[in-house]
Amino acid sequence: MIDRNLWLKEKYQNRLNGDWPCPTCGKGTLVPNPKQLLVAESAQTFKERQEEFFEPWLSLMRFSIVLRCSNSICGETVISTGILDYFLDYEFDDASYQMVEVHPRIFKPIFFHPQLQIFHIPENCPEDINKQINIAFSNFFHDQSASANSIRTALEILMNEQGVRKQFISRKGKKETYKLHQRIEFFGKSNPELSPFLMAAKWIGNAGSHIGQLTREDLLDGFELLQHAIEELYVKPNRLKELKSKSQAIIKRKKPISTKKKNP
Ligand SMILES: [Zn+2]
Known part of the structure; x- marks a missing residue:
């Protein structure tokens, strides 16, 4: 049977860690490399950034990232692209002893190349x-x-x-x-x-x-x-x-x- 947890989740907070199996060897899992993350602002966010009402957590970005197979013998690479959203949250700041606004990012993957193997x-x-x-x-x-x-x-x-x-x-x-x-x-x-x-x-x-x-x-x-x-x-x-x-x-x-x- 297919492990549904791997395929039904649509949002990943801070890291695109889906634990997807490698499409080439099927043994390793795909690990995102944060050094190979590319983020581009959408035109809408670029425009809104000039406005007074703009809030950072309203940003809409596009991303692409390289994921690599954890099986060192294989080392396959997969590229994922999608939407990078932010949301509004609050965290306790040790320096100011206050709750401060934070904007954790959410990865919503849309494409994988090569395609992931949902079953073998x-x-x-x-x-x-x-x-x-x-x-x-x-x-x-x-x-x-x-x-x-x-x-x-x-x-x-x-x-x-x-x-x-x-x-x-x-x-x-x-x-x-x-x-x-x-x-x-x-x-x-x-x-x-x-x-x-x-x-x-x-x-x-x-x-x-x-x-x-x-x-x-x-x-x-x-x-x-x-x-x-x-x-x-x-x-x-x-x-x-x-x-x-x-x-x-x-x-x-x-x-x-x-x-x-x-x-x-
Ligand atoms: Zn592999």
């Missing part, structure tokens, strides 16, 4: 499905609709990969395409356990076409359903095949595979 895509996953999932990952933070559309496209490709029929000849003799809904139903005839998961993922994908109806939480549901289908269709069968040939070899030898013949 297995090596056996077909390339075109892998590609769509990565597009869904790259849109996850800033465009939930676009992300959901890619989930839907991944399902269409999954149906193609599974050899589910796509076209039919209409009564008028025209070549027509089955809807994804129907194709998942066809698929369900030979995969009754898996098809409800794909149907649910399809409804999340469909919601992508209706602006403003999707949350990050919905997308995570879609990813989990897709992840499960990929595991079942492309990981489990290969694992079973490997274990089967291994166990057959052990049974035939009546001893572990690595056991060497005794030297004469």
Whole structure:
């Protein structure tokens, strides 16, 4: 299952410490480097700064920052960009013995390059499905609709990969395409356990076409359903095949595979 705490938080106080896994090695976590932080004032803040009403905590800034993988063997770098906001708070000042105004900063990340891997895509996953999932990952933070559309496209490709029929000849003799809904139903005839998961993922994908109806939480549901289908269709069968040939070899030898013949 996906660790939701990593993906649902939208604001980070003072430091962009999301503990996101490295997209390259998957072992390290991404650590922001404050020396590689670039902050630029928005035009609106630049104008308002001249006004009397201006307060520092009303500033709207843009940022970009480099995050580096904590796994020293990997050392991958990821760049994040987004909005830097401030808010108004008060702190006790030891020197003046008074409460003073402070303006802690809030990072709101919008993009990551390369895109973060919200779940690990297995090596056996077909390339075109892998590609769509990565597009869904790259849109996850800033465009939930676009992300959901890619989930839907991944399902269409999954149906193609599974050899589910796509076209039919209409009564008028025209070549027509089955809807994804129907194709998942066809698929369900030979995969009754898996098809409800794909149907649910399809409804999340469909919601992508209706602006403003999707949350990050919905997308995570879609990813989990897709992840499960990929595991079942492309990981489990290969694992079973490997274990089967291994166990057959052990049974035939009546001893572990690595056991060497005794030297004469
Ligand atoms: Zn790494």
